[in-house]
Amino acid sequence: MTVSWCGVLRPVELMTVAVHTVDLARLSLLLPQRIEIEFCSGGEHHYWGATVLDPRWCGRMRLNAGLQPREVPLILAHELMHVHQVHTGELRPVSSGGIMWRGVLYTDTANLPWEQYMQLPWEMEAYEWQEWLLAEILRLSTDKDKIE
């Protein structure tokens, strides 16, 4: 079992796609053994996916339960880039509340407007690499289907 679940929502179809996606991503990207996914309802959360940047919960991410199954691989590709950044130590949430990126401390990132948040270096990197990871996932998925 490479993915575990927290929270009360258990959308079976999305869970199936998520496990498959994480399994394939592991072939291309260094990821922690334990990845936790919590599905959240769209009403309370205004995002499609988020990685929990808290030193107590490394490897945990949230996905919006309102996603379509076909949207899951792209959203996960982005969040898995963050999980990878945390796993390799490049991105490190610190207990005082800031975020350390390659040795530089960023504070108050949670209060930044969306446009500025997207300019943070770990976001820029995740956006830069997510297409590559998604392509890898889709390629591996196709190869696997061919074999079966």
Ligand SMILES: [Zn+2]
């Ligand atoms: Zn991000």
